[in-house]
Amino acid sequence: MSQLIRTLKSHIRDEIIKKGGWVNAHAHADRAFTMTPEKIAIYQNANLQQKWDLVDEVKRNSTVDDYYRRFSQAIELMISQGVTAFGTFVDIDGVCEDRAIIAAHKAREVYKSDITLKFANQTLKGVIEPTAKKWFDIGSEMVDMIGGLPYRDELDFGKGLEAMDILLDKAKSLGKMLHVHVDQFNTPKEKETEQLCDKAIEHGMQGRVVAIHGISIGAHPKEYRKMLYQKMRDSQMMVIACPMAWIDSGRKEDLQPFHNALTPADELIPEGITVAIGTDNICDYMVPLCEGDMWQELSLLSAGCRFTNLEEMANIASINGRKVLGLL
Template sequence: MKSHVCSFKTYIRDEIIKKGGWVNAHAHADRAFTMTPEKIGIYHSSNLQQKWDLVDEVKRTSSVDDYYARFCQSIELMISQGVTAFGTFVDIDPICEDRAIIAAHKAREVYKHDIILKFANQTLKGVIEPTARKWFDIGAEMVDMIGGLPYRDELDYGRGLEAMDILLDKAKSLGIMCHVHVDQFNNPSEKETEQLCDKTIEHGMEGRVVGIHGISIGSHSKEYRYKLYEKMRKAKMMMIACPMAWIDSNRKEDLMPFHNALTPADEMIPEGITVALGTDNICDYMVPLCEGDLWQELSLLAAGCRFPHLDEMVNIASINGRKVLGLEPI
């Protein structure tokens, strides 16, 4: 008798459906589909810090209707893949003010019967400079999760730890989760995940803080990594991997352990750390070649980490995503 043969994509997709559907736990839907062939040269010649300010052009010239159209396009792309919950950061800052988040809420009302949408405020201008702080405070009242980018304040003012305090204070006062971009530059000098763990415990926010990316973790020694995983367990910190966002990490001359520019899910999950999946930026200045394909993200993570554990792959793309968004399992 011949056994039934199917692709792993088909098998995993069917198992994900059984667990409530795909979850895209992290994206930037307000900037999606803003890259053009004319602009792609800028992507190649700019580093991440420069891109943070390059997107000001898009933000400055986008109306509420422009943002709404991009949200709708992104949401419909997710629905077409069987995504049932979608977490996205939304720029709320001195450049775009509240136009993007107004559009986000309009889109959520339209699609409320089709998909669960969760919003976090993207603090691309930081939270230290007074005008940026004003918009952070305004935005915090308009989202479901506090979003953070402490490296921006570290880069501009050397005050990344203070930025973490501000983020966690706000999340705690509002009784909501906090999602923070950490360790994005694939560099062993970065220890933001560890710093965020310490701050999570200091603020009594265990179980309500989620790191995003964490690719620099793999550049540290094995001894450091496993001490960090112990600290993450203590803080009950979760992590979102966005593989396509960082697979293009630049070559470096630094000496470090051989590793992929990916969240080390193969080490974190056996250590009891919840890892979820996100697409991050979709066809914009940051990641122009990302198509928002959840299967591409999941298969890249599993292959790049040599972690083809089918049950865990299913969990990463489904129930773990619901957990990091503060949703109950289905």
């Protein structure tokens, strides 16, 4: 056979290698590979808010060894793709207590010569309710980055902004970066990215806060988006896109600007905002069809946003990931 024609995929992957290798900036490796054919109805019939509690079954029944096996499988999947740094949230709450993070640290020690691992505490139960707050405080001491999900406290108590204050206070007091899930539901009713920018400035945390997802940004009119991008620059907000996690956003009858359910990298990058990429959930209750394939994530983001700046695509998958994980 004659020599194969080189593809864009090969070119971009080579550029990523030159920039230090792939970086998976966001995942939930402790729950990876927990979806089975028997459990697919959970994905089909429950919304995300319901799944936040339905995963208690997995958390309650998982031992440290169970968590370690899942971490190991996820880490080895990343290594096989040339991932050199991997950031993952880890559940630490009243259901699983510290079993998952103990397993995470065990895995980090085993794989330390093969990959750089960074951990953030997942706060599926929020940070307002007393037991949730207790485990948030415990978990914050056991991770590299503080993790947040303010919509949980907005949903339960109408206190999303208070949750952001708690998250920022903790991150600042411990000298750690803050990674926050925001604007996940693809609706103009959400303005969490803007709120997070305002709070980052209020707490003096410019350049230390990372917004995860930002799907709802694209649901807003152009004038709002331009205003938001200025706030993101002012707060030095960085963003992690997880394309497979939200491309399955359900149909709606709402009137809004036409867009795909993706982080708007095509607008953010030209505005000077750092965008990294992550797999998010890998074959679990939240995203059963995500295989943890880094090229799939990058190519979906590029195609869905019509963003084909090859140099910036390579940066998204490498250098930018190191920035959001505090490695640069």
